[in-house]
Amino acid sequence: MNEMETVSFEPASSGLSLVVLEQGEIKSYRLSFPEKLTIGRATPVSNPDIPLSSPIAGRSHGEFLMIENQLFYCDKGSKNGTFYNGRKIKQGIKKQISPIMLSPGDILRIDYEDLSKPDPRGVWMLVTSNAIQGEWSVLSLADREETAIGRNSVFCDIVLPRSYISSKHALVTRLNGNYYVSDCGSMDGTWLNGKQIKNATLLREKDCFSICDFHFIFIGDSLVYNSKELSCEAPRRIEPERNQPAAVRQPILRADIREKTILGSGGKVIPLLRNIKVELYRGEMAAILGVSGAGKSTLMDCLNGNEQAGVLGTVQLMGEDLYRNYGRLKCLISSAPQRNIVNELLPVEEELRHAALIRLPGDTTKQEIKDRVDSVLGLLRLEEKRKTRIAKLSGGEQKRVSLGIELVADRELLCMDEPMANLDVNTVQHILQILRQFAHQDNKCVLTVIHEESLIDLFDRVIILTKANNVGRLSFAGTPAEAKRYFNVDSFDRIYSLLEENPERYVKEV
Amino acid sequence: MSQRLRRINPLKELLALMRRSFLVLVYDRRSFNLSFLFPIVASAVTVFIAGKDMFVNYEGTKSACFVFCCAAIWGGLFNSIQIVAKERDSIRRDYAAGMRLGCYTLSKAVVQAILCLVQTVFLTCGLFSIHLIYGNELPENGLIFPAVLVEYNISTFLLMFAADGMGLFISCFVKKAETASIVAPYVLILQLIFSGILFNMDGISRILSYSMLSRWGMEALGSISDLNSIPLKINEQFSMIPHEAEEMFTYSDQHLIVSWLVLAAFAVGFILLGNLVLHRISKDSR
Numbered sequence: 001m002n003e004m005e006t007v008s009f010e011p012a013s014s015g016l017s018l019v020v021l022e023q024g025e026i027k028s029y030r031l032s033f034p035e036k037l038t039i040g041r042a043t044p045v046s047n048p049d050i051p052l053s054s055p056i057a058g059r060s061h062g063e064f065l066m067i068e069n070q071l072f073y074c075d076k077g078s079k080n081g082t083f084y085n086g087r088k089i090k091q092g093i094k095k096q097i098s099p100i101m102l103s104p105g106d107i108l109r110i111d112y113e114d115l116s117k118p119d120p121r122g123v124w125m126l127v128t129s130n131a132i133q134g135e136w137s138v139l140s141l142a143d144r145e146e147t148a149i150g151r152n153s154v155f156c157d158i159v160l161p162r163s164y165i166s167s168k169h170a171l172v173t174r175l176n177g178n179y180y181v182s183d184c185g186s187m188d189g190t191w192l193n194g195k196q197i198k199n200a201t202l203l204r205e206k207d208c209f210s211i212c213d214f215h216f217i218f219i220g221d222s223l224v225y226n227s228k229e230l231s232c233e234a235p236r237r238i239e240p241e242r243n244q245p246a247a248v249r250q251p252i253l254r255a256d257i258r259e260k261t262i263l264g265s266g267g268k269v270i271p272l273l274r275n276i277k278v279e280l281y282r283g284e285m286a287a288i289l290g291v292s293g294a295g296k297s298t299l300m301d302c303l304n305g306n307e308q309a310g311v312l313g314t315v316q317l318m319g320e321d322l323y324r325n326y327g328r329l330k331c332l333i334s335s336a337p338q339r340n341i342v343n344e345l346l347p348v349e350e351e352l353r354h355a356a357l358i359r360l361p362g363d364t365t366k367q368e369i370k371d372r373v374d375s376v377l378g379l380l381r382l383e384e385k386r387k388t389r390i391a392k393l394s395g396g397e398q399k400r401v402s403l404g405i406e407l408v409a410d411r412e413l414l415c416m417d418e419p420m421a422n423l424d425v426n427t428v429q430h431i432l433q434i435l436r437q438f439a440h441q442d443n444k445c446v447l448t449v450i451h452e453e454s455l456i457d458l459f460d461r462v463i464i465l466t467k468a469n470n471v472g473r474l475s476f477a478g479t480p481a482e483a484k485r486y487f488n489v490d491s492f493d494r495i496y497s498l499l500e501e502n503p504e505r506y507v508k509e510v
Numbered sequence: 511m512s513q514r515l516r517r518i519n520p521l522k523e524l525l526a527l528m529r530r531s532f533l534v535l536v537y538d539r540r541s542f543n544l545s546f547l548f549p550i551v552a553s554a555v556t557v558f559i560a561g562k563d564m565f566v567n568y569e570g571t572k573s574a575c576f577v578f579c580c581a582a583i584w585g586g587l588f589n590s591i592q593i594v595a596k597e598r599d600s601i602r603r604d605y606a607a608g609m610r611l612g613c614y615t616l617s618k619a620v621v622q623a624i625l626c627l628v629q630t631v632f633l634t635c636g637l638f639s640i641h642l643i644y645g646n647e648l649p650e651n652g653l654i655f656p657a658v659l660v661e662y663n664i665s666t667f668l669l670m671f672a673a674d675g676m677g678l679f680i681s682c683f684v685k686k687a688e689t690a691s692i693v694a695p696y697v698l699i700l701q702l703i704f705s706g707i708l709f710n711m712d713g714i715s716r717i718l719s720y721s722m723l724s725r726w727g728m729e730a731l732g733s734i735s736d737l738n739s740i741p742l743k744i745n746e747q748f749s750m751i752p753h754e755a756e757e758m759f760t761y762s763d764q765h766l767i768v769s770w771l772v773l774a775a776f777a778v779g780f781i782l783l784g785n786l787v788l789h790r791i792s793k794d795s796r
Contacts, residue, residue, distance in 0.1 A: 185519075187608075337599075337603065339599070341599040341600050341603050342600070343530075343534060343597065343600055345533075345534050345537040345538050346530075346533060346534065346537060350530075350533060354526065354530050355604075355607075357518060357523075357526050358518075358523075358526075358604050358607050358608060358609050359607045359608070361518075362518035362519055362522065389537065405603070409607070
């Protein structure tokens with residue numbers, strides 16, 4: 001008898017986690033699938049994969065399924081049902097319940113009928129792509145009248161160390177035994193259960209309010225909040241992510257674009273991109289390369305949210321659906337234009353100062369603006385030219401000023417579409433080195449479309465597109481060194497030649 | 511797409527944009543110098559070409575007023591006709607970042623108003639120069655203010671600012687500064703032709719002339735100068751020939767106030783329209 005070959009079974013991982021909050025306890029589960037994951041009340045006769053203790057949950061309440069690489073939840077006809085993003089999942093004919101497709105940021109709840117009066121024994125679940133085990137903290141609100149959340153470490157109780165967060169962004173106030181959340185006239189707003197709030201709004205059990213990509217869940221008399229960076233004492237600067245082991249790093253942007261189409265003349269649907277999977281990480285500079293017409297600019301626009309129509313698939317930023325939450329998340333992205341858009345009459349410092357004034361929260365002090373401008377001038381190596389009129393700078397220096405306008409905004413993701421056209425290679429190299437320093441030191445992500453093959457080694461990650469049947473396809477995604485091994489070449493100009501000679505050969509099926 | 515991000519409060523934003531507009535004005539040395547040279551030269555030209563008979567006879571006074579009027583319109587229009595179009599890319603970029611277009615337009619209008627004020631003083635110095643050089647006496651009293659020079663200044667300022675507003679509107683409307691430059695001469699020609707001074711306006715032409723800044727500017731300047739009372743040139747020899755009064759130059763405070771209000775309304779209207787059309791900027795191709 002021949003020995004049977006055995007292959008170790010690796011359960012499919014969705015890359016998603018489920019945060020479960022019930023009765024004051026927080027747990028999180030990685031959604032890895034042998035076949036499905038069941039969720040329900042743990043009893044001597046039931047043993048669900050995700051056990052709950054709430055009496056409102058059924059023993060076999062629901063299950064999580066992976067269908068064609070997409071996560072679904074199915075309520076198993078439970079007595080009290082499941083709420084999906086505030087609405088009860090309805091039973092169909094013959095009490096059948098269709099699976100619900102889940103995305104990061106979705107909230108499932110198990111409770112009685114009226115969510116406006118939630119039961120303390122109810123269950124709250126958040127689907128997230130962050131590896132957040134053990135990284136949720138609890139702040140008790142019981143002993144304070146007001147809890148301030150914002151950028152300022154002096155008068156805020158929860159400090160969000162981001163320059164685009166307002167100094168005092170939101171306030172949680174206790175009044176007559178109830179808690180209210182209000183926005184303090186912030187730049188990016190405060191969102192409660194997916195809707196932006198204007199006035200003080202009552203917080204109900206398990207309500208979730210968000211400030212950019214920070215989430216706060218109200219439970220009992222406490223706030224439960226995520227992220228390694230937040231602190232009630234002082235802001236902590238986390239170690240640059242690129243120094244962390246690859247296994248624990250979470251992408252800042254993850255895209256799975258099955259197709260991107262536009263409407264042509266006569267209503268004909270024209271596909272531009274197909275089957276593109278991209279992952280970008282903080283602390284890295286990434287390049288989009290490809291043959292002419294492969295869809296590099298189109299891909300860039302899809303990834304930064306500028307182009308959402310006709311996109312079939314998902315783009316996740318900081319673990320959340322970018323398109324669905326674009327109003328809240330777009331503050332994390334800046335896009336530098338291709339041309340230099342500066343007022344050449346003004347001095348460098350004045351132009352950057354104006355850019356900071358427009359782009360940073362209104363409560364940013366003059367000193368903070370000055371510090372931010374000084375920091376960017378230092379990064380751009382233009383300190384000595386701060387008083388010089390932009391018209392008197394060289395082309396490369398003017399380009400740096402144009403980029404500086406986006407850098408003062410201090411966003412998490414900087415997107416640039418061929419920003420260095422018409423510049424010589426040495427100047428481009430110099431600017432790329434500056435951007436690389438920005439990405440590495442400030443733990444940001446820089447994404448650019450570029451053509452200069454000789455400079456690709458400056459990048460941490462490359463996304464190479466090819467064109468097959470007039471549709472842009474992914475050819476490779478990885479480091480420059482891996483790209484050379486993959487194409488079996490010594491230099492990138494050789495990769496371009498291979499793609500141009502036989503573009504369809506190098507389509508990567510994902 | 512979702513609502514736009516809110517940044518600094520509107521007043522702070524307005525002040526910051528005014529500062530920037532002022533700096534742009536000052537740093538553009540060539541334009542800045544021309545802005546002050548123009549009214550000086552225009553004033554000098556008016557004095558030497560049309561000043562001799564100003565306040566002496568009807569024709570001389572009317573011509574001089576018309577030259578002042580044209581200079582004010584020309585100066586105002588060219589102050590602003592390119593200023594927004596030149597910055598269109600920057601405006602679009604800042605608008606996408608959250609800048610309020612209303613604050614931007616208003617900041618431009620305020621800085622232009624200050625510029626017009628200074629230019630008006632230079633321009634109306636010509637009137638005083640006429641008195642100094644030729645000994646011609648200005649009207650003794652104004653219609654509203656005791657000093658007639660105050661009324662000349664107000665009229666000239668309002669006319670210049672209304673023209674500036676018109677230039678601002680054109681600048682907001684077009685996408686390129688070159689297009690604005692091409693449009694300017696046609697706008698000026700229309701102002702000249704339909705002012706009611708060079709040609710008699712009847713019927714539709716008359717109605718059209720009421721939409722011209724030049725007409726209202728002339729009505730104001732003509733009223734203040736009391737054109738209807740100044741004798742005709744021919745009256746030097748034939749005093750019995752009557753000088754028919756023109757309704758356009760009615761010597762009354764009400765007529766002057768109406769002219770001022772219309773010019774102010776033009777100024778405000780053009781600025782508001784300019785702000786409105788500027789909101790199309792997000793549709794510009796990238």
